Amino acid sequence: MPDSNPLDEIKAKAWNESILPRLEAIRSGFNESFWMDGVAPYLRTRFNKFLDYRFSGSSTLTHEQEKFMDGQMAMLREILEFPHVIKAHIDTIDKAKKTAEQREQTIGPAGY
Numbered sequence: 001m002p003d004s005n006p007l008d009e010i011k012a013k014a015w016n017e018s019i020l021p022r023l024e025a026i027r028s029g030f031n032e033s034f035w036m037d038g039v040a041p042y043l044r045t046r047f048n049k050f051l052d053y054r055f056s057g058s059s060t061l062t063h064e065q066e067k068f069m070d071g072q073m074a075m076l077r078e079i080l081e082f083p084h085v086i087k088a089h090i091d092t093i094d095k096a097k098k099t100a101e102q103r104e105q106t107i108g109p110a111g112y
Contacts, residue, residue, distance in 0.1 A: 030083035047076040
């Protein structure tokens with residue numbers, strides 16, 4: 001069994017304590033115009049500009065600048081994907097609830 005990554009443990013704990021109890025509120029926030037019409041387009045533009053500049057071949061970046069830019073793009077990608085992660089998690093929870101409800105409805109009075 002591979003060693004556990006301390007960063008993964010920290011992320012899982014933060015998810016379970018901070019995000020999981022607030023999934024619906026977070027999803028509704030991502031449906032607001034401040035995100036959809038403001039923040040998300042701005043971040044997408046920043047990401048695309050980084051991407052264009054980083055891989056245009058005309059830039060003369062140092063190795064440290066390339067690493068920084070790659071880190072910025074990874075961060076922006078993770079932020080931009082977050083609404084999809086929230087929705088997928090909610091969908092998974094809803095599907096599990098429906099499956100459990102269906103299983104309960106099919107169990108007869110004898111328990112099977």
